[in-house]
Amino acid sequence: MDFNLTEEQEMIRTQVRELADTFDMEYWRDCDRNHEYPHEYLKTFAEAGWLGIAIPEAYGGAGLDIFEACLLLEEICASGAGTTGASPVHFAIFPPMPVIKYGTEEQKQRFLPGVASGELKVGFGVTEPDAGTDTTRISTYAEKVGDEYIITGQKVWSTNIKHAQRTLLLARTTPYEQVDKKTLGMSLFMLDLESEGIERSEIEKLGRHAVDSNILTLDHVRVPAYDLIGEEGQGFYHLLAGLNSERLLIAAEAVGIGRAAIDIGVKYANERVVFNRPIGMNQGLQFPLADAHSKLIAAQLLVYKGATMFDQGQSCGAEANMAKLRAAEAGFEACDVALQVHGGMGYASEYHIERLWREIRLYKLAPVSQEMALSYIGQHVLGLPKSY
Ligand SMILES: Cc1cc2nc3c(=O)[nH]c(=O)nc-3n(C[C@H](O)[C@H](O)[C@H](O)COP(=O)(O)OP(=O)(O)OC[C@H]3O[C@@H](n4cnc5c(N)ncnc54)[C@H](O)[C@@H]3O)c2cc1C
Structure with a gap:
């Protein structure tokens, strides 16, 4: 067991952090305040080659593993960028995964270089x-007519699609009532968001205002059959192949956001003087900061273990779910403690912690809720009866 990062991994961490630090906290606050997508930041990261971190070199990427992608996202978040900075990069890593694994050569050539260069933005x-939680109950339906599919239905919370040209879409191609197994009969498409019959309307939400989430309505949208990814009817399984890695990426982001919060909290605790001494001298503040920090480090170890197993091709459902569960808790606790340390000023946007606190809350809900992660552990790790 070796707990050290390789030289290359250390270099990734340093380089990412240096680049991320060129965008200060005011940049992120303004993106959030003005609901402005971080185009300049994304362009900078694309030009430096980071968007294609997990895309094979043959298609313009760096061909690195999920471990390195976790380091990238953790470090972006540790710089204070929060989900505002993480999500646009995350969307260049996760939705393309089924294309990398199950796409045809033509699809890979058509989509992946654009994602790596930042020209093609993708939603999910x-x-x-x-x-939501019960994916098998989706009713968006894709009917095969000749060499195209006609898709009708509605998606909710589709993130990033205001600025994206494509979205990876799951639709039923066989009705729920007609499949032998409820996880069969769903298919994946790389939907062209410029197609006729598409409407997008943005959802107002608690945080991450710069990165949109939307209701996507599809009314008889014609999708060429060559935009079907993988095998018809196997879409759920094609997605599953990438879900553990997505959980690990999210967990890495939560750890990074927590680290940023602890940094901000510690700085304030050292500087703020009340009763003639820095407030960080009070164990009532020092202990929660230390406790939250130790939980982040524990969660980080789970992320690294899960990512290592994923990259080695081992089954890592337990580690990915536990990493996501623990990191979302630890990240939230770190933000909450850091906000508390600031007293009333924790509530002011000037100190940035309120933005991180709003943003980190998402990771207890999505992409998979804490309850579903616990269900997985209960059933698959502990051997308890399936609870749903
Ligand atoms: C900001 C944001 C961005 C998102 N981005 C995307 C995106 O890009 N693409 C996308 O497809 N989705 C996206 N989502 C959706 C997200 O993945 C879902 O919200 C999440 O999976 C939960 O589904 P749901 O909201 O339908 O909750 P529901 O399924 O309605 O569940 C409600 C609550 O009940 C709990 N629950 C349900 N069944 C059980 C059970 N058996 N045992 C215990 N608890 C249970 C759930 O854990 C949850 O807390 C996003 C969500 C948000 C908030």
């Missing part, structure tokens, strides 16, 4: 108004 559409 699985959740529906009546089907």
Whole structure:
């Protein structure tokens, strides 16, 4: 067991941090305040080659593993960028995964170089108004007519699609009632968001205002069959192949956001003087900061273990779910403690911690809720009966 990063991994961490630090906290606050997508930041990261970190070299990427992608996102978040900075990069890593794994050579050539260069932005559409946690209940339907599919339905929370040209979309190609197994009969498409019959409307939300989440309505949208990714009817399984890695990426982001919060909290605790001494002298503040820090480091170890296993091709469902569960808790606790340390000023946007606090809350809900991560552990690790 070796707990040291390799030289290359250390270099990734340093280089990412240096680049991320060229965008200060005011930049992120303004993006959030003005609901402005961080185009300049994304362009900088694309030009430096980071968007293509997990895309094979043959398609313009760096061909690195999920471990390195976790380091990238953790370090972006540790710089204070929060989900505002993480999500646009995350969307260049996760939705393209089924294309890398199951796409045809033509699809890889058509989509991946654009994602790596930042020219092609992609969204992800699985959740529906009546089907979130229970994905098998999606009702968006793609009917095969000749050499195209006609898709009708509605997605909710589709993130990043205001600025994206494509979204990875899961639709039923066989009705729920007609499949032998409920996870069959769903298919993945790289939907062209410029197609006729598409409407997008943005959802007002608690945080990450710069990165949109939307209701996506599809009314008889014609999708060429060559935009089907992988095998018809196997879309759920194609997605599953990438879900553990997405959980690990999210967990890495949560650890990074927590680290940024602790840095901000410690700085304030050292500087702020009340009763003639820095407030950090009070164990009532020092202990929660130390406790939150130790939980972040524990979560980070789970992320690194899960990512290592994923990259080695081992099954890592338990580690990915535990990493996501622990990192979302630890990240939230770190932000909450750091906000508390600031007293009333924790509530003021000037000190930035309120933005991180709003943003980190998301990771207890999405992309998979804490309850579903616990269900996985209960069933698959502890051997308890399936609870849903
Ligand atoms: C900001 C944001 C961005 C998002 N981006 C995307 C995106 O890009 N693409 C996309 O497809 N989706 C996206 N989502 C959706 C997200 O993945 C879902 O919200 C999440 O999976 C939960 O589904 P739901 O909201 O339908 O909750 P529901 O399924 O309605 O569940 C409600 C609550 O009940 C709990 N629950 C349900 N069943 C059980 C059970 N058996 N045991 C215990 N608890 C249970 C859940 O854990 C949850 O807390 C996003 C969500 C948000 C908030």
